Amino acid sequence: MMLRWPNSLRNRVLAVLAASMVASAVLVGGAAMLLWEPFTRWTLRDEIEDNAAELVEHLQFDAQGRPVRLDPAEVEPWLLESLRTEVLLRVADADGKVVLANDERAETLAPDDTVFTGRRNSFTFHRQGVAMHAATIPFKRDGRRWYLQFAVSDRLFLRMRESIGFDVLKQGTLALCATFLVVFLATIHLALKQALNPVRQASDAARRIAPRTLGARLPVAEQPWELRPLVDAFNQALDRLQSGFTTQQAFLSNAAHELKTPLALIRAQVELADEGRWRDRVLDDVDRVARQVQQLLLLAEASEPHNYRVDTVDPKPSIREVFDFMERVAARHGVTLGLQLGQALPHWQADRGALFTLLKNLLENAIQHSPPDGVVKLRVSPTGFAISDQGQGVAEQDLPRIFERFWRGPQRREQGAGLGLAICTEIATAHGWRLTAHRLSPGFEVRCDMSAQA
CATH class of the missing domain: 3.30.565.10 (Histidine kinase-like ATPase, C-terminal domain)
Structure with a gap:
């Protein structure tokens, strides 16, 4: 089945834009579905590293310069205490010895089957069969080197994403798309109406052109560049039409004027002939032709606006x-x-x-x-x-x-x-x-x- 485009130029532009938006939405939606899982995991690792770097700023130290806790005004203690199996915190010294932790285990965190290296990195490991996403942030305090490690379980993240994040994101995306479509359609409608206004004015001007106003021409400078050749061609066609119409009117007028005198002379010659049936018939024919010539002259004069007062x-x-x-x-x-x-x-x-x-x-x-x-x-x-x-x-x-x-x-x-x-x-x-x-x-x-x- 062949696709039929709308007859209106504005509707065609709207249809192209709408089709582009739908195609873009389908492509973006498909890409989002395919890349959603790896993208969220990459975002999680990046976010964990950023959170670990932020926790460094909230560490509090004792008089001997040892980390003792996180600032409770910035990080609420219950977060690490109640979720200690899902959220892990480690602060280790330069030798890798843990001096601060939120659970009873005091080992440093490292990827599976590896050891703690002390370099800044993000990694994944398993603890009691649960996947954990972690980050190590080295920092210095009073000349001493320290390491802060922060980890979040994969199952906690997935549960939060499924119960809160995904629905919120989906609803927010739908609301944003709906708002965007409404605003887009309203603004593009007004913009197209304004942009096509010169075309509408040219159409109105063309509609007013009649045999008595053939001297009028459509404005070219106000038209879009793409439509100027069409308007120029239309004006050139009007030039040719006006020239032909003027020639026709001049011919009618001149022919009528030129025929009046010969017809008058013919009638005068016929009237001098002897009376008879043929004479009357010829006079009738001359009168009939003279009447037609007079009507041609009247028609030519009636077609010219400047003849009226x-x-x-x-x-x-x-x-x-x-x-x-x-x-x-x-x-x-x-x-x-x-x-x-x-x-x-x-x-x-x-x-x-x-x-x-x-x-x-x-x-x-x-x-x-x-x-x-x-x-x-x-x-x-x-x-x-x-x-x-x-x-x-x-x-x-x-x-x-x-x-x-x-x-x-x-x-x-x-x-x-x-x-x-x-x-x-x-x-x-x-x-x-x-x-x-x-x-x-x-x-x-x-x-x-x-x-x-x-």
Whole structure:
């Protein structure tokens, strides 16, 4: 089964760190289990030697300079007296003769089958079948050489380790690991969140880039070194996209401008010809092409943000102006226009000319798709407006496509180029509004939501 990594970069880093911690914990735990016994015995021998050296500091001597006891204020007497079979103390002179012991036996301590050598060392020996860990510490006092020997039985150490030390160590280790994990996860979460903040900001900036804001670029200097090539490549792709988009818009505008004059000359020449069916058909074709050229020009102008001059507009006069203008068009098609204005309409932030074009195109589209004696309604509310007709409507699967450029449905009109709603979309987007299409029974409705602008 293939391992699937989390999609989030932060989660991937956390997963790698967590896996590393688990692997480290397993290795350390395994090593601890294998080395626990030899390590504790080595620690015991080292600890016994350190304790023996410390006992030297607590020896008390008589007037003749002979050691007589350990300082009871530092070493409690009961420790050596009650555990004399498990804990041994010897103090011997330079000749190896024991002058102070905590039990009745007065022999020096030495490894099995060896004799006392008087050098500093740690060793193991057996006494009455019990393993003992011991250390010899040479020292001088008033010019005389002495030897202190200290020993602890292996069984006492093991019993203490099993009953006290091991459980305490295990519990302490578990508590430490749990605390470490909590602190680690909290700190690494905050650290990763802060470290990935530039990436999040770049993502937000990329999300805001649209055809009208292609000049924006992602910040490079704030990104980690590893991500800078990716951000640079993205900015270079935006450069190419902006160049292509600018070229496309310039072509649309230039082509529309260049075609207007030849079409006007062709129409003038055709009008001079004798009247006839062919003349009327040619004039219709010229008018149709001229309309498409005009729509291409409007589309190119609507796609450029610098062509808009947004002001505070009272919607009622602008709406009535468009309504009065389109009433004559509706009358020629035998369609009735209805207007419904909401109460207390707020002022809109809009370009007056673009608003006129938006409403005119939507009303014209509704009129042309309405049957004779049909009704087209314009309803205006504080949050936007809606235009509905009583035509055949649009199929459900075609709703997402009606705002595309040059798209025309099965009931398309011969004089239409499929650009009217695309122009409306550009105008609405430039103002921060949103156009949506909805099926009615019967008919079709286009709604403009202006709440996003507010």
